[in-house]
Amino acid sequence: METLTTKQKIFNSPVTTIILALLVFMAVVIAGQQITSKLLALTPLDKDYRSLLKGLLVSAMCVYSYILFFKKYEKREVTEFASKEFIKNILLGIFVGFTLQALTILVIYLNGSYSVIAVNPVSFILIPLALMFTVAIIEEILVRGILFRIVEEKLGSYISLLISGVTFWILHLINPHSTFLSGLCITAAGFLFGAAYMYKRNLWFPIAIHFAWNFTQSGIFGAITSGNEKTNSLxxxxxxxxxxxxxxxxxxxxxxxxxxxxFVGTFILLALCHRENKIVKPYWR
Known part of the structure; x- marks a missing residue:
């Protein structure tokens, strides 16, 4: 009986939960991308439309696998992807992400360092739209839905925010042309997305901010995102x-x-979390 209790404690520990969730989720992502690519290659659809559909299908598989895993493993209702206020969370997140990125580009423009050469057809945004939407869902589930949420339950909001923000930066270290400032920005963005989840307790809000930040940058304004190759843009x-x-x-x-x-966006969201008493304290307090 004592051995069984020990096994149960290990099985239900935060570390075990995080490891198992990461393994299951990444398996779904890799398998989903491979399967959808092969199936869509059999269709007569244009490459851009196949990319768009692939992004939507893989994203749906990611969300569904997250809900199914934690519903079974933690035996609870998975409210992080609740449909309540779905449209509101998505629209607000897109507004926040777009605004922050547009302000970033505006500073570049006012400095005389940004100029528009041409305006492309709207169809040019399909690939970055699908890519950035999928990236936002995968990264937010990994870092905020799995890591941040589970760590926060034990260590509290601020320690979890720090750990997840630094982890987010580490995940981007392999990106080409990384600098001190880019690392600081990625970490700050990790804090921003974490604070967004804390405020809404819903993953759609940080997913929408993340998506809009990246898509506005590369899909609309034609800039490079996180050192990666430049995509088509409006x-x-x-x-x-x-x-x-x-x-x-x-x-x-x-x-x-x-x-x-x-950082400004993070501080505003944290202030709102404090005002509405949404900060989780560590277990020892």
Whole structure:
């Protein structure tokens, strides 16, 4: 009986839960991408539309696998993906992400470092739309839905915010052209998304902010995102000038104003969390 209790404690521990959830989720992501790619390749659809559908299908599989896993494993109702206020959370998140990124680009423009070369057809945004939506869902489930949420239950909001923010930065270390400023911005963005989840207790809100931040940057303004290759975009732009303002080869996320705007957004959300008593204290308090 004592051995069984010990096994149950290990099985239900936060570390075990995080490891199992990560393994299951990543297996779904990898398998989902492979299966959808092969199935969609059999259709007569254009490459852009296949990419869009692939993104939507993989995203749906990610959300469903998260709900199913935690419903069975933790034996609870998974409220992180509740449909209540879904539209409100999505629209508010898109507004926040778009505004923060638009302000970042505006500083580059006012510095004389951003100019529009051409306006592309709307169809050009399909690939970045699908890509950024899928990336936002995968990363938010991994870092906020699994890591942040489970750690917060034991160690409280602030320690969990720190751990998840640093983890978010570590995950982006392998990105090309990383700098000190880009690392600071990625960490600040991790804090922003974590604070967004704390405030709404719903993953749709940080997913929408994350998506809008990335999509506005690459899909609309034609900038590089996190040091990756440039995607198609609505605006064909020329960005040159001081790396301190433009972010250089890493993109606007490596700029000083992006860091400032992410921290400002974080502080506002944390202030709202305090006002509405949404800060979780560590177990020893």
């Amino acid at each position: 605006l064909e732009a020329k960005i040159q000038g001081s790396e301190f303002i433009t972010g250089g080869a890493f993109g606007p996320e490596g700029s000083i104003q992006a860091v400032v705007f992410c």
